[in-house]
Amino acid sequence: MIRVDVPGKLFVAGEYAVLEPGGAAVLVAVDRFLTVRATPHDSRRTVTSEHTGGRIVDFTGAPRPVVAAVAVVERLAMDAGRRRIGFELDIRSALDEADGRKYGLGSSGAVTVGVVRALGALYGFDLKAGEVVKLALLSVFSDDPHCSGGDVAASALTGWVAYRSPDRARVAEWWSDPRTSLGDLLSRPWPLLAVENLAAPRALELVIGWTGRPAKSRSLVAAVRAGISEAGFRRFREESDACVARLVAALDEGDDQGTAHAVAEVGLLVRALGELAGVVIETPELADLRVRAEALGGVAKSSGAGGGDCGIALLPAPEDVETLRRSWRAAGVVPLDLRVHTSDDRRKGDLR
Ligand code: PMV
Ligand code: MG
Numbered sequence: 001m002i003r004v005d006v007p008g009k010l011f012v013a014g015e016y017a018v019l020e021p022g023g024a025a026v027l028v029a030v031d032r033f034l035t036v037r038a039t040p041h042d043s044r045r046t047v048t049s050e051h052t053g054g055r056i057v058d059f060t061g062a063p064r065p066v067v068a069a070v071a072v073v074e075r076l077a078m079d080a081g082r083r084r085i086g087f088e089l090d091i092r093s094a095l096d097e098a099d100g101r102k103y104g105l106g107s108s109g110a111v112t113v114g115v116v117r118a119l120g121a122l123y124g125f126d127l128k129a130g131e132v133v134k135l136a137l138l139s140v141f142s143d144d145p146h147c148s149g150g151d152v153a154a155s156a157l158t159g160w161v162a163y164r165s166p167d168r169a170r171v172a173e174w175w176s177d178p179r180t181s182l183g184d185l186l187s188r189p190w191p192l193l194a195v196e197n198l199a200a201p202r203a204l205e206l207v208i209g210w211t212g213r214p215a216k217s218r219s220l221v222a223a224v225r226a227g228i229s230e231a232g233f234r235r236f237r238e239e240s241d242a243c244v245a246r247l248v249a250a251l252d253e254g255d256d257q258g259t260a261h262a263v264a265e266v267g268l269l270v271r272a273l274g275e276l277a278g279v280v281i282e283t284p285e286l287a288d289l290r291v292r293a294e295a296l297g298g299v300a301k302s303s304g305a306g307g308g309d310c311g312i313a314l315l316p317a318p319e320d321v322e323t324l325r326r327s328w329r330a331a332g333v334v335p336l337d338l339r340v341h342t343s344d345d346r347r348k349g350d351l352r
Helices: 064-079 107-122 129-143 150-157 168-176 182-187 217-227 230-253 256-277 284-294 318-330
Strands: 002-013 024-041 045-048 086-093 160-164 194-198 205-210 299-302 310-315 334-336
Touching: 002 107, 002 150, 002 230, 002 256, 002 310, 024 107, 024 150, 024 230, 064 086, 064 107, 064 129, 064 182, 086 107, 107 129, 107 150, 129 150, 129 168, 129 182, 150 160, 150 194, 160 230, 168 182, 194 230, 205 318, 217 256, 230 256, 256 299, 256 310, 284 299, 284 310, 284 318, 310 318, 318 334
Parallel strands: 045 086
Antiparallel strands: 002 024, 024 086, 024 160, 160 194, 205 310, 205 334, 299 310
């Protein structure tokens, strides 16, 4: 039996801008996990998860990200001249609560990475992190050609991750060309794609709060796109990319002040984007979360698409973390007991 534990993710910076080819983002993996267990089977190919009501179903009846990830790994195997194998996949997620509460920690990205790694291992492939990212990206893009794939990069690399999204149209062309072997696609550079680990801030504390309100990224993205002109979005994207570049440089240099400053700036840009597009990205709870962090000398912002889910704060003084959590609770924001998760067996997988 193969078991893989995949961490959830949160956006630190670059949401929305990262949807454009070459758009940049910074994310973290957090220590809440989705677990995939893969066992070989003589004939059938099945999946069990909470989405199947705990029943064993043929994998084609599993949620779309699972079906897509199985298809990608099987194509890798077929292209390498392997025979198709049967499997039982057992998927358990702690990324959302059992009672259905959704935090927005990236369960579809995590399940994609989990199935790629577990089924890949069952086939005997020794996939490096960069290859897992590419396979998982092919899988998520085949299901939703408009998502950024940032969640996949964070869940696959773990820790603090810089991500630049590839030219998906070009990748889709390669992918749909029957002459392209998947092995080729993995070894060739993808236009604009960059994924690398970053150093964590030196002394800033990352604190995570949940608004209690689930948000649907796809609808928020559609509403933002519909509410803003091409030129407006392009300007936002340029400013966001510049901020993310300053954030990456500050993390590289161990400059906590620069890090906090860049996060505050990019938060401001996202709020302005929401206002311009007439979409509530910073909900009243997220505004509370931010203002209460700022009152303690920190910075804070919505994480990801906003409209609910989680916000993040960076605090300069560790002794203020409890004060912030108390202050959030008083405003109805639920502090989540999450830390950045960095895998021990992280193998070199940067793609530049
Ligand atoms: O809210 P989340 O964590 O699903 O993040 C969405 C981030 C977007 O940039 C808005 C969409 C994407 O696919 O990156
Ligand atoms: Mg979200």
